[in-house]
Structures are given as structure tokens and as C-alpha cells.
Amino acid sequence: MRTAMADIPLTSRAFETGLTLEEMAFGCERTVSYEAPIDCVNCEGTGRDDGGTCAFCDGAGTIVELRRSTITLPGPLDDGEVLELQAKGVPGTLAVTVRELPHAVFEHDGENLRTSLDVPAKILASGGLVNVETLDDDRELEVLPGSGEGSIVPLRGHGFPSKEDPERRGDLLVKLRASPETTLVEREARRWGAGLTAVGTAVALVGIGIMVAALVIRSNATVCESTETTVCMVVIDGERSEAADSAETQRSEQNGAAALGVAIGMAVMGVGGWITTRGIREMGRDRIEQRRA
Ligand SMILES: [Zn+2]
Incomplete structure (x- = not known):
């Protein structure tokens, strides 16, 4: 596993390096850099050039070159473990102490x-x-019914590799915690749903009101009786008004108005009901937000 880490300058044969948990488990590489003396490229090691002392190496005949080499740290590793490693181009061994970084x-x-x-x-x-x-990827975990807060569910074989047999791995022990009753998204959905439900209910009530009003007006309206003057009067809440020419016309107009009123009332109630349903659905929507603390 390669990581984009800065070179480790080799100032000593023994040094420490921090590794992530993944690197501790599966191993990693690190690049070390060191300075190596090489023959001066200008005077080819003689220390002199045409003008006398070589200006490039100041007469030393050697210059210092920065070289890089890769060391391989084989996992699994223990925190504090000291590895004796060879780096190509670097004589002798390097003593590398590995330190596990918090995860x-x-x-x-x-x-x-x-x-x-x-x-x-x-x-x-x-x-x-x-x-x-x-440590490797995302896995599905089955939560059994009745698992309480704090239950530990093991995910077999997803732990840390064994030192004896890296193919064998321990378990990942997952402690379940009840997430806060509602998430922010849920709370917003609930608030929005509650508002929608309230509006829907109000609209439905208005619809019912229109229907009731239409029926009350219908029942209040006393159909005109034929009088000597044959003027039809409509009586609404005790108030009389001249309305129609005949009892039949009056009756049918009243029926029509009442039917229209009921129809409008039902339509408004329907809209209210629909809004209410949407609001309730919004409130109860399943929003399972997985968050890891
Ligand atoms: Zn030189």
C-alpha cells in the first residue's frame, strides 16, 4: 500500500515512523532520503579543472547527492515494534520503530x-x-430485533490480521448506540409535514363549512308560496326577499345553488384531505441517517 508521505530524511540509522491502522494491518512503504558523496561531476573527482581548483566542489573532488530509497514495512505490525530493514543504496540496516497513529x-x-x-x-x-x-470496505450488519443500546455485534473476520497468520483476522466489534431520536433532516421533515397537515385540515374544514352552509341555506330557504300577487319570496334566516317568479323556478334555483355549494365544499374538502395526507406522509417518512460518531 503506497501512501503520499513526505520522504523520511535519514539522519540516523534508527528512527521512528507513524503508521495508520490500515498501514499497521496491511503493511506499507516509505521513502527515505539520504545524502551520498559522489565524484564531482565537474572535475570527475580530481578537485581541479582548467582554471586550477574546481569551483564546483571547492577542490574536494566529491559532492553530495540527495538519493531516495524505498523501505517496505510488512504488516501486520505492533505498535512499538522495531523493524530491521535494508534500504537499497544504504549500507547496513535501519532500525525502524513503528508507531500506530490514532484512528x-x-x-x-x-x-x-x-x-x-x-x-x-x-x-x-x-x-x-x-x-x-x-478496515477494508463497507459491510452490512444485521441488527437483531430487541438489540438494546450498547449491544455489541461482532463482524467476524473484519478485525486486525494475526501476527502468526495474516490470513486470519480478528473481529470487528460494533457497539450499537441509539441515534438521537430524530436527525435534523427528520425534524425538518416533521415540521414541514406538521405544517402541511395543519393547512390541509384547515382547508378540509373550510370545505365542510361550505357544504354545511349550502345545505343550511337550502333548508332555511322557504320556498315561495303562491300568494295573491304570485310573488315568490325567499326567506333566509327570517329575512324575506323577492326572488323568483314561480315556486318551481325558485325551488330549482335553490337546489342548483345548494348542489353547487355542496360540490365546491366537497372539492375544497378533497384538496384539504390530499394536503393532509401528504403532510402525514411527510411526517412519517423513513429517514434513516447513519452517522458515526
Ligand atoms: Zn570538482
Whole structure:
């Protein structure tokens, strides 16, 4: 595994280097740099050129060249382990002490790794699959129904490689934590849904009101009775008004108005109902946000 790390300048044969957990597990390479004396490229090691003393090497005949070499640190490694390594071009051995750097997600515990995972309370209670990050990739983890806060679910073979047999690996122990009851997204959805539901209910009530009003007006309206003057009067809430020429016309106009009123009322109620439904759905929407702390 290669990493984009700065060269390690070899100022001493023994040095320390920090490795990530992944590098500790699977090994890595590091580039070391060192200065090597070489024959002066100007005077070819003589220290002199046409004008006398070589100006390039100041007469020394040698110059210093910066060289790089790669060292391979084979995983799995233990924190504090000292590796005796050879670097091509560097005589002798290098004593490299490896130090494990803290990891943002995993805690190293022998051959096991530990992590914690926020799981929605709903899944903790009724079970389900959640995604969990491992040292290698993301894996699905089955949460059994009734898993309580703090339960530890092992993911076999996703721990740290064994020193004896790197093919064998410990477990990743995943501690489940109930995620805060609602996430920000959920809270916003809930607020928006609640608002929508309230508006929908209000609109539906207006619709019902229109229907009721239409029916009340219909029942209040006393159909004109034929009088001597044959003037039809509509009586609404005790107030009389001249309206139609005949009882039949009056009746049919009133029926028409009432039917229109009921139709408008039903339409408005329908819209209100639809908005309410949307609001309720928005509130109950499943938003499972996996977050790792
Ligand atoms: Zn020279």
C-alpha cells in the first residue's frame, strides 16, 4: 500500500515512523532520503579543472547527492515494534520503530477492532440491516430485533490480521448506540409535514363549512308560496326577499345553488384531505441517517 508521505530524511540509522491502522494491518512503504558523496561531476573527482581548483566542489573532488530509497514495512505490525530493514543504496540496516497513529473510526484491541455505530432506535427495537465501515470496505450488519443500546455485534473476520497468520483476522466489534431520536433532516421533515397537515385540515374544514352552509341555506330557504300577487319570496334566516317568479323556478334555483355549494365544499374538502395526507406522509417518512460518531 503506497501512501503520499513526505520522504523520511535519514539522519540516523534508527528512527521512528507513524503508521495508520490500515498501514499497521496491511503493511506499507516509505521513502527515505539520504545524502551520498559522489565524484564531482565537474572535475570527475580530481578537485581541479582548467582554471586550477574546481569551483564546483571547492577542490574536494566529491559532492553530495540527495538519493531516495524505498523501505517496505510488512504488516501486520505492533505498535512499538522495531523493524530491521535494508534500504537499497544504504549500507547496513535501519532500525525502524513503528508507531500506530490514532484512528478516527476504529480502536485497536489486540486482533479485534472496536467501533461504535449510531443506529435509529426503530432498528434497535425491530431489527434490520445497517451499513458499517470496516478496515477494508463497507459491510452490512444485521441488527437483531430487541438489540438494546450498547449491544455489541461482532463482524467476524473484519478485525486486525494475526501476527502468526495474516490470513486470519480478528473481529470487528460494533457497539450499537441509539441515534438521537430524530436527525435534523427528520425534524425538518416533521415540521414541514406538521405544517402541511395543519393547512390541509384547515382547508378540509373550510370545505365542510361550505357544504354545511349550502345545505343550511337550502333548508332555511322557504320556498315561495303562491300568494295573491304570485310573488315568490325567499326567506333566509327570517329575512324575506323577492326572488323568483314561480315556486318551481325558485325551488330549482335553490337546489342548483345548494348542489353547487355542496360540490365546491366537497372539492375544497378533497384538496384539504390530499394536503393532509401528504403532510402525514411527510411526517412519517423513513429517514434513516447513519452517522458515526
Ligand atoms: Zn570538482
